[in-house]
Amino acid sequence: MDTSELIVTLVGLGLIAFVLWYFFFSTHQTVSAVSSATGVQQVDITVQGGYSPAVIEVEKGKPVQLHFHRNEEASCSEEVLFPDFGIRRELPAFQTTLVELLPQQAGRFEFTCGMGMLRGSLVVK
Amino acid sequence: MNQQDVVCGMMVDASSAAHRSHFNDKEYVFCSANCQHKFEADPTQYLEAELVTTGGTVAARLGQSGVAAAVLPPVVPVPVATALATLDIEGMTCASCASFVEKSLSRTPGVHKALVNYATERATVEYLPGQATPETLREAVVKAGYGVAAPAAPDTSAADRQAELDQQKALAYQKLKRRLWVAVGLAAVVMLLSMVMLWPALSARINMQALNYVLLGLTLPVLLYSGREFYTSAWNAFRHRAANMDTLIAVGTGAAFLYSLAATVAPHLFMQHGLMPEVYYDTTATIIALILMGKVLELRAKTQTSAAIKSLMGLQAKTARVVHGEQEIDLPIEQVRPGDVVVVRPGEKVATDGIVVLGHSAVDEAMLTGESLPVAKNVGDPVYGATLNKTGSFRFRVTKVGAETMLSQIVKLVEDAQGSRAPIQRLADKVSAVFVPTVVCIAILTFVLWFDLAPEATRFPLALVNFVAVLIIACPCALGLATPTAIMVSTGKGAENGVLIRNAEALEKAHQVTTILLDKTGTITRGEPTVTDFIVAPGQTPSQVLQTVAAVERQSEHPLAEAVVRYAEAHQVPSVPAQEFRAVEGRGASALVAGERVLIGNQRLLTEASVELPAQLTEQASELLGQAKTVLFVVIGGQGVALIGVADTVRDTSAAAIRRLQAMGLEVVMMTGDNPQTAEKIAQQVGIKRFFAEVLPQDKAGKVQELQTEGRVVAMVGDGINDAPALARADIGLAMGGGTDVAMEAAGITLMRSDLQGVVTAIDLSKQTIRTIRQNLFFAFIYNVLGIPIAAGVLYPVLGISLSPMLAAGAMALSSVSVLTNSLRLRSFRGAAA
Numbered sequence: 001m002d003t004s005e006l007i008v009t010l011v012g013l014g015l016i017a018f019v020l021w022y023f024f025f026s027t028h029q030t031v032s033a034v035s036s037a038t039g040v041q042q043v044d045i046t047v048q049g050g051y052s053p054a055v056i057e058v059e060k061g062k063p064v065q066l067h068f069h070r071n072e073e074a075s076c077s078e079e080v081l082f083p084d085f086g087i088r089r090e091l092p093a094f095q096t097t098l099v100e101l102l103p104q105q106a107g108r109f110e111f112t113c114g115m116g117m118l119r120g121s122l123v124v125k
Numbered sequence: 126m127n128q129q130d131v132v133c134g135m136m137v138d139a140s141s142a143a144h145r146s147h148f149n150d151k152e153y154v155f156c157s158a159n160c161q162h163k164f165e166a167d168p169t170q171y172l173e174a175e176l177v178t179t180g181g182t183v184a185a186r187l188g189q190s191g192v193a194a195a196v197l198p199p200v201v202p203v204p205v206a207t208a209l210a211t212l213d214i215e216g217m218t219c220a221s222c223a224s225f226v227e228k229s230l231s232r233t234p235g236v237h238k239a240l241v242n243y244a245t246e247r248a249t250v251e252y253l254p255g256q257a258t259p260e261t262l263r264e265a266v267v268k269a270g271y272g273v274a275a276p277a278a279p280d281t282s283a284a285d286r287q288a289e290l291d292q293q294k295a296l297a298y299q300k301l302k303r304r305l306w307v308a309v310g311l312a313a314v315v316m317l318l319s320m321v322m323l324w325p326a327l328s329a330r331i332n333m334q335a336l337n338y339v340l341l342g343l344t345l346p347v348l349l350y351s352g353r354e355f356y357t358s359a360w361n362a363f364r365h366r367a368a369n370m371d372t373l374i375a376v377g378t379g380a381a382f383l384y385s386l387a388a389t390v391a392p393h394l395f396m397q398h399g400l401m402p403e404v405y406y407d408t409t410a411t412i413i414a415l416i417l418m419g420k421v422l423e424l425r426a427k428t429q430t431s432a433a434i435k436s437l438m439g440l441q442a443k444t445a446r447v448v449h450g451e452q453e454i455d456l457p458i459e460q461v462r463p464g465d466v467v468v469v470r471p472g473e474k475v476a477t478d479g480i481v482v483l484g485h486s487a488v489d490e491a492m493l494t495g496e497s498l499p500v501a502k503n504v505g506d507p508v509y510g511a512t513l514n515k516t517g518s519f520r521f522r523v524t525k526v527g528a529e530t531m532l533s534q535i536v537k538l539v540e541d542a543q544g545s546r547a548p549i550q551r552l553a554d555k556v557s558a559v560f561v562p563t564v565v566c567i568a569i570l571t572f573v574l575w576f577d578l579a580p581e582a583t584r585f586p587l588a589l590v591n592f593v594a595v596l597i598i599a600c601p602c603a604l605g606l607a608t609p610t611a612i613m614v615s616t617g618k619g620a621e622n623g624v625l626i627r628n629a630e631a632l633e634k635a636h637q638v639t640t641i642l643l644d645k646t647g648t649i650t651r652g653e654p655t656v657t658d659f660i661v662a663p664g665q666t667p668s669q670v671l672q673t674v675a676a677v678e679r680q681s682e683h684p685l686a687e688a689v690v691r692y693a694e695a696h697q698v699p700s701v702p703a704q705e706f707r708a709v710e711g712r713g714a715s716a717l718v719a720g721e722r723v724l725i726g727n728q729r730l731l732t733e734a735s736v737e738l739p740a741q742l743t744e745q746a747s748e749l750l751g752q753a754k755t756v757l758f759v760v761i762g763g764q765g766v767a768l769i770g771v772a773d774t775v776r777d778t779s780a781a782a783i784r785r786l787q788a789m790g791l792e793v794v795m796m797t798g799d800n801p802q803t804a805e806k807i808a809q810q811v812g813i814k815r816f817f818a819e820v821l822p823q824d825k826a827g828k829v830q831e832l833q834t835e836g837r838v839v840a841m842v843g844d845g846i847n848d849a850p851a852l853a854r855a856d857i858g859l860a861m862g863g864g865t866d867v868a869m870e871a872a873g874i875t876l877m878r879s880d881l882q883g884v885v886t887a888i889d890l891s892k893q894t895i896r897t898i899r900q901n902l903f904f905a906f907i908y909n910v911l912g913i914p915i916a917a918g919v920l921y922p923v924l925g926i927s928l929s930p931m932l933a934a935g936a937m938a939l940s941s942v943s944v945l946t947n948s949l950r951l952r953s954f955r956g957a958a959a
Contacts (some may be wrong), residue, residue, distance in 0.1 A: 005577050008588075012573035016566045023368055023562040049361020049369075073297065074358030075420070076369045081544060086628060090545025092293050115605025116557045117369045118362070 035040075040065050047080070047091060048072045051120035060106050060124045066099040079114035082122070097116075128153075130437035132160035132225070132270070135717035148560035154266040159216055164269035174891075177716055208350040208460075210259050212248045217270035222271065229269035233257055236265075298424055305417040308351035315343050319407040337389040340406040347922065348382060368561035370602055376565065378412050381405040381930065384589055403586055405593075405930075412597055412767025412934040419938025423602070426945035429952070430610050432616025434539050440492055440511035441532060443477030448520065458526075465523045469514045477510040478530045479521035486517030493531060494877040495886075495956060511930070538625050538875075543609075547629035549898055550608040553905070560601040564913065568595040571917040587918075590930060594916035598933035599909060602941040607901035611950035615894040622956030623877035624887045631873030634857040635891035640837040641786055642829060645804070647844025648861055648881060649811055650773040650781075656692035658749060658770030662739045670767045672698040674759055677716040677723050680706040685757065686714070688771050689725075713757070724760040731758045731765065738765040753803035780811045781880035785957065787812070789888065792837075796820045796828050825851035842884055843872075859884055886956035897951055901944045908940050945959065 040063045046052050047070040058064050068080055070091040081088050085101045103109070103124040110121050128139040131153055142154035144161040148168040157160040214226055223241040230239035230248060235256025241248045250262055263273045318340055322328045330690055348356075352374075359375035362368055385404035386397055392402035444455050448466040458476055460563070461467065467476050475488065479899045487499035490512045499515045502508055508521050509531045527533065546554070575588035612629045619626050626632050646652050661667050675693035678686040680703060703716040712733070713726015731738070738746070738758070742765060749756045749770040759767040783793050796817040797804050804818035817828050825843075829851050831838045841848070841855030852858030860872035861879055876883030916933050920926040 001580075007515070008576045009573050012569050015569050019565050019569070021857070023366055024559070027129050048365075049358055050365025050367040052365065054365065071626045072358065072361060074354050074361070074371060075424075076358060076362070076371060082544035086541050088540070089292060092290060093297070112554075113369075114609065115370075115602065116554045117561065117601065117605070118367050119366070120557065 041062070042067065044069065045120070046071055047077045047118075049074070049077070050118050054120040055123060056120070057123045057125060058103060060103050063100065063102050064122075066101075067096050068099060069096045070094065076115070077113050077118055080111060081114060081116075082111045084108065084109045130154065130156045130160050132163050132222075140818055142504075146630075161377065166270070170934050173288060175926065181340075197457055208252055208254045208264055208462075209374055210250045210252065212250065212259075212262060212266060213274035214246050214248050214266060215273060215274050217241075217246060223248050226266055226269050226271055229265045230262060233261055233265040236262070272458065293676075296427065300420075301421055302416065303426065304354075305414065305421050306350040308347050308410065308414035308417050311343050311347045311351075312407070312414040315340055315347075315410045316407050318343075319404075334389075334392065337385075337392075337402075337404050338405075339405060341386065341389050344382065344385075344406040344410050347410045347413050348378070349744060351417060352378065355413075355416075368565065370561070370600075372561050373564060373596045373599055373601075374412070376568075377593045377930070378409050380589065380596075381412075381593050382409045385409065399582065400585060405589075408590075408593065410592075411931045413933040415931070415938045416597075420728055422938070422942045423606075423945060426942065426949060427610070429949055430613040430945070431617065432952075433542070433614070433621055434536060434543070437492070437532070437536050437539070437620060440474075442474045442476040443508060446470075461523055461526055462515075463523050466520050467523060468518070468520050470518050471509075471514060471516055473514050475508050475512045475521070477523055478525040479508055480519045481506050481508055481519050481521045484517055484519030484529065486519050487515045489513040489515055493535065493623070495621065495883075496878045496880075509849060535625060535877075537622055538627065539616050539620045542626050542628050542632075543613050545612075545628035545630065547608050547612060547633050547898070549633055549895070549902070550629075553604045553607060553902060556616060556906075557601050557604050560599070560604070564596065564599040567913060567917065568592050571595050575918065587927075591916065591918045591927060593930040594682045594928045594933040595913055597930050598912040598916040598928065598937055600912075600937045600940045603905035603908060603944045604902070605842075606941055606944050606948075607905050608898050610945055611661055611894055611897045611901060611951060613898075614948050614951040615890055616953070618951060618954045619786060619887070619890055622883075622886050622890070624883055624890060624956070625875040625877065626887075626890075627873045627875070631857055632894055633892050634838075634873060635840065636890055636895040637780060637838045637841040638791065638857060638888060640792045640794060640839050642796060642832060642841045642851075643813075643881070644795045644825065644841070644843040644848050645795050645799070645807060646773060647879075649795065649807065650775050650842055651879075652773065654688040654755070654771045655774045656688050656769055657691065657754060657772050658745075658768065660742065660745050660768045660770075662742055662764075662766050665766050666697070667767075670759060670761070672701055672720075673718045673723055673761060673776075674725060674767070674769070676701045676703040676718045677706065677714055677725055680716060681702070681708060681714050683708075683714070685755065685771055686725075689757070689769060692769075718761075721762040725757055725769075731760065734760060734763075736760050736763060736765050742768055753799065753806070775807065775810055776880065779881050782885050782957065783811050783813060785882075785885045786888070789885075789892075791888070798822070823848045826854040829854045840882070840884075840888070844879075859887060882957040889957065890954060893954060897948060901947055903946070905940070905944055908936075912936060912940075 001063050016102065041058045042065045043053075043058075044067045045056070047068055056066070066088075068091050069079055070093055073093045077091065078093075079088060079090055080097075080099065082099070083103065087099060087101060089097055089099050091097045103122070106124045109122050110125050112118060112119050127136045128142075132155060137154045137156050139154050144155035144158050146153050146155065146161055146165055146168075148164075153164060155164065155808060217223055217226065225555065226248060227241040229240050230236055230241070230250055232654050233252075234252045236652055237251040237253065239248060248266070252262065265438045266273050299591070317758050318336065321331065321336070355371045355374045356379070358369065362372060382405070385406050386558075388402035388404050393464050395402040442458055442951055445458055445461045445465075446453050446468045447456050447461060448468060453468050461477060466482060467479065469486070471486070478645040481502050481504050483504065485501070485503045488508060489499045490498055490509065492511055492513075493509055511532045525531075569592070572588045572592040575591050576584050579587045608629075612632065614631065616626050623662050643649055659667065659671065661670050671693050675690055675698055678689040678693075679700070701718060703718045706714065706716040708714045709726060709730060709938045712730035713724065715722060715724045717723070721958070724730055724736075746758070749768065752770075752772070754770040754772040757769040757771060758765060759769065785794050792815070794815045795804070795808055795813045796818070797807070798820055799807070800817055801818040804816050808814070808816045815944075820828055825848050829839055829841050833856070839852050839855045840857045840859060842859045842861060843852055844861050857874065858872040859874045859876060861883065874887050876887065915926075916928045918927045
């Protein structure tokens with residue numbers, strides 16, 4: 001094995017380690033819902049290659065309004081799915097789409113893009 | 126000590142109140158911070174009101190609002206209709222706030238009536254359009270210190286929203302096509318020029334360095350215009366620690382392009398290391414062109430998956446002809462309110478849901494129920510929006526509008542179902558969550574292995590080409606599209622055939638069913654009594670007797686009487702008047718027809734009137750009773766003249782449907798409250814071998830369980846009346862005939878048509894859908910499982926085959942399109958014929 005082979009091997013393995021860590025073992029930012037005077041919990045979420053914030057904390061038993069603003073045209077994010085709530089909503093590009101739901105049970109509920117690659121979760125407390 | 130909150134009128138404990146405010150040396154307490162803020166913003170507004178009601182209770186204040194309303198100029202009853210507005214009120218913190226808003230609205234000129242519901246935070250206002258407008262109503266609410274929420278986006282009609290979405294999609298599609306053509310055009314030129322290098326005679330005369338720059342110039346627009354979205358999308362996802370399809374394309378083409386760029390700009394660096402400065406511009410441009418082509422095809426196919434629901438939405442009528450006094454006015458459908466009377470002429474669409482109040486006709490309800498034959502509509506019958514009036518003209522009173530109509534509910538149900546996740550998809554979901562990063566790792570590994578193992582002269586280009594091929598061939602889209610597209614098509618197809626599927630799980634469950642349990646009444650049978658026998662004594666004219674009987678029964682509201690009237694109408698006997706109608710509790714009815722006393726009822730009525738029947742009728746009566754039919758006796762002028770046999774009859778289609786279910790390998794079991802003899806007769810009639818007789822309503826769920834403990838997967842079919850627990854208990858519940866709301870909640874599948882053929886359709890659709898999903902998933906998995914290793918070059922050591930990245934791009938573009946096309950095959954599904 002010559003030097004360049006050694007370098008390529010080490011760099012390659014390093015990159016693999018980085019990819020695995022970066023996509024699977026790093027943390028997401030959390031945002032708690034803001035309750036308005038009417039008792040509706042509202043959160044603004046920007047959709048651009050992912051959801052920011054990606055982890056949303058809400059209280060159970062109170063209606064939740066999620067305002068998804070899709071800030072891109074890339075087709076990957078054109079749908080948002082809340083499988084546990086039976087919600088599929090199309091998100092038109094550069095518009096805000098309202099998703100309303102009423103969490104009755106505490107727990108962690110995932111929401112994803114149409115193909116399950118972009119992920120976020122709704123943490124109900 | 127209790128003190129009144131001057132804003133909302135609620136009594137607050139002054140000693141412990143948390144919200145206080147001082148004004149003119151006096152302390153005021155409030156029920157909430159909200160009331161406090163309102164007071165502080167304009168104390169005088171509330172103190173004036175307080176003067177009027179000093180020491181008053183909430184009730185007194187409410188009374189005062191009544192006084193205020195009375196001061197309004199009396200509303201002259203003009204033939205102008207009032208309009209109805211609903212406002213979403215914001216900021217109400219207690220029930221008293223609601224009455225405050227209500228008062229403020231009632232005082233607004235032009236307002237007839239205002240109702241505020243605290244629980245729903247909604248005000249319903251009836252007003253005169255000329256004198257008040259939604260804007261003045263809004264101002265009244267704001268003046269009272271509350272807000273009006275802007276109508277939420279979903280309040281616009283579904284059709285409008287859809288139209289807007291469609292338009293946007295059409296634009297996106299056009300843009301995508303433009304990007305494709307630019308890519309295709311330039312890639313073709315790049316390809317041709319690259320081939321020049323393979324022609325020694327020509328390549329010797331051309332300056333390779335210059336050619337590379339030309340190729341670079343041609344490839345750049347492909348990257349920056351056609352392929353830009355891949356890079357921005359990949360970058361955006363990367364920042365979110367997410368990776369998607371675009372990540373693979375961006376990394377793959379990016380690597381090929383950057384290598385080529387380096388070889389173009391600094392070829393000497395390559396030479397120094399003994400490498401040929403090869404360029405891969407053709408690969409880069411072609412990959413982008415091919416993937417865009419895949420996307421265009423995919424988008425085109427995707428719009429077709431939701432075609433069924435779109436056509437359902439498009440059925441909504443745009444206008445309605447509303448009766449206003451003597452006039453008929455065409456109004457936009459949004460302005461039609463419950464209570465309005467709408468005229469429908471032959472060939473017109475019924476505007477919304479209602480009850481026929483005048484006229485009769487036949488209405489084609491196929492779009493809602495899948496029933497191909499027009500349905501007769503008479504006064505009192507319900508009609509549904511979007512159905513098509515055929516022959517007659519009629520008027521109906523509107524009962525439901527907007528989101529509450531049958532059509533809207535069907536659309537909503539289908540939309541919800543399309544958004545649901547099928548359990549079968551779980552594996553694919555798990556795979557797609559880790560797919561892209563895993564493929565990136567495999568690609569890096571491929572690069573390293575080729576670099577380490579290939580001959581030194583070619584190791585770098587080989588490593589690069591295979592690295593790119595692995596990234597490009599991997600297609601998570603096929604996996605992601607496999608299940609949802611099939612579910613989209615089949616739920617839409619189901620709705621077209623009058624089969625409403627609650628969610629993907631119900632669809633999946635239905636194909637596993639081994640046993641169908643039918644609740645006899647309302648499914649196998651019509652669930653309503655029908656006259657089966659009409660026997661007259663010797664010497665009587667049947668039509669004459671029937672005419673007299675119908676005259677009496679028309680006045681009765683008993684279900685048996687209705688059956689007799691329907692029978693008479695079917696035989697078109699003339700209508701004659703009856704006087705002195707009297708219902709005899711538990712026995713029957715009597716009336717005077719053409720001067721003669723007519724009695725219709727059961728044996729007891731006969732006995733009590735001491736009427737003797739002719740021997741022949743007595744004999745036939747016991748025969749009818751033996752067939753488990755209900756017998757009505759007809760007495761005219763003190764003489765027994767006829768018998769009417771009434772029974773719940775088997776639907777014409779039941780036997781055929783049950784045969785088809787059995788032919789599908791399902792066991793059909795019946796349950797009924799009837800005695801075993803009757804149950805057996807019906808079972809025989811429709812070809813059912815196993816049945817449960819004398820089942821009490823509360824035991825129905827138990828029977829479902831009994832079958833389940835035998836290891837069967839049970840589908841329960843009921844009409845939704847008192848069988849909701851059984852429907853819920855079953856592995857899958859099918860509610861029939863539109864069902865009641867409760868049944869629709871409990872049932873996984875709702876059959877719009879009162880016909881067992883719907884069960885056949887539902888099971889058939891489920892089987893076909895699951896088969897399609899399995900094919901899709903198999904294809905998507907096998908494609909990736911085989912494609913990735915081949916692209917990585919596992920066949921190279923054995924067969925000397927390695928995959929060009931361009932071929933990989935072609936394969937990937939086709940893979941998701943094939944999955945979609947397979948799902949679209951479900952569009953040719955046809956329900957069981959009626």
